[in-house]
Amino acid sequence: MRICLLIAAFAMAVAHGAEPPKPTHADVPYGAHAHQLIDIHVPPKGEGPFPALIWFGGIWKASKHAVDVNRFFPHGIAVIAVEVRTMEDATADKVKEPISYVLEDAMSAVKFVVENAERWKLDPKRIALGGGSQGALPALYVGCQAPELVTCVAAYRCQPTIDPKRMQEWVPGVQWGAPALGCSFEESLKRRDELLPVIKKWSPDWLLSQNAAPMYFENEWGMTKPEDIVETKIDTNGKKTEVHKPLTQNNYDVHSPAWAVGFQKLALAAGAVCHVKYPGHPTKGYDDIWNFIVKQLTSQTSKP
Template identity: 90%
Template sequence: MRICLLVAALALNTIHAAEPPKPTHADVAYGAHAHQLIDIHLPPKGEGPFPALLWYGGIWKASKHAVDVNRFFPHGIAVIAVEVRTMEDATKDKVKEPISYVLEDAMSAVKFVRENAAKWNLNAGKIALGGGSQGALPALYVGCKAPELVTCVAAYRCQPTIDPKRMQEWVPGVQWGAPALGCSFEESLKRRDELLPVIQKWSPDWLLSKSAAPMYFENEWGMTKPDDIVETKVDSSGKKTEVHKPLTQNNYDVHSPAWAVGFQKLALAAGAVCHVKYPGHPTEGYYDIWNFIIKQLTSKP
């Protein structure tokens, strides 16, 4: 158990680079808002055009998260960190459907990269999308809404729906996502039938079809909540120290693989390709989320 937890924690801690890498092109604007920005990390070697992974940041607080580029540079893959307008921005602007800011920007960023691919020596026909936790929702939205724009979608320990009813069917008692629909979670659950047209417009699970981009979910915890988690901290000298911390029920519920399993059932029923990996549940053909991205972006037609 301890070994499994340690491995899981290491995966969690290394999803992003230990030190943020310096972008080849920093803070490139794809819109007029201060939060509509991307950082482009191009492989230092290779002729290109390079396939690219777009990785989304926060949807509540503006942020960019670049995954460890060293996973992808050896394979000639560029990494692009995407910042979007947030639900906080939408609430400030009194937007009726706050999630619209996030997901409209998710789509705009992909189109912007494709339109300017030649400028940065990128392959517009080989673009993967991904995100961790909240950041996976925009990736899944684009992959289901406009699959013709992307090659695949990678979702790490994520929440793939804004439908309050489905959330609680998959993870009983969980509350997540407010104010995506412009109200509290409790109110969205009470008004779910009234809000269903909005949910169906923006939620990836309601946009699933046979043509959806291939998707891969990975979670570091299994279907049963572990007692604790192990974090590995590294000091300035490089010394590593293991720190055991209790895993709260809320943290587990929000990042449980039950979300991915529930989404996968809907995806497979729709005829979409959807893989789910968690401890004790491997995937055929891919040993993890990173291997999936690399294979999808480097495979020949």
């Protein structure tokens, strides 16, 4: 089985080989730390206030992960890329719960955008959160912990839990997330009962309720590991080149849709809205993760 990935379409804000647009407001600090920064892309047309998608970057290494603004500007949606303090930062500071830096900053960044929305012509009552892989965890955390701030959450090929027991129930043998709980994965699995209060404090799956923001998960491969990946790259002249690469078991395991399916069962049991898409498993009412974001932000009136 082969899966085609259009690399530029997701990971980088690149449209048909073009350079990513410069932010309207770059490196805006929402805290005192050097990694507490946001880039704000405001649609060039319209008076606003504009709904906005907040997209989170790395949780191990500090980074902003942009998405293609051309998916959203035509719909009058602003895009905000967020950088947070990382677990690497927390470990250097000898923080007992390294994941706290990431998730506290995620909450702070969203609150900062909401509180300062008027400065950038944004609608504080129409805010979507999202992220890819590791970057989806902070989005899901805020969407479950403080749903009153959020219209919806979009999670692409992600890992929605830091609970070592649950992740191995969903994807047998997988190891992911250390040092979120202040120790190695193997130690966290052995000490899981002891660490459960910490897990329940920070892990999105343990924060689910009927009030959680509507969530949408998408994965680019299915429940069975494909033999290889076909990456489609587009150069500056628009020429497409296909590169075939083997898919490692570890890469598949940490991006398997089984994570989303496991999370969805818990979400539906809690009364939350949760959609899951992967090859052969479409979602009713939404074409994909991007269509979900646009529909959620443009079809709703502002929250009361």
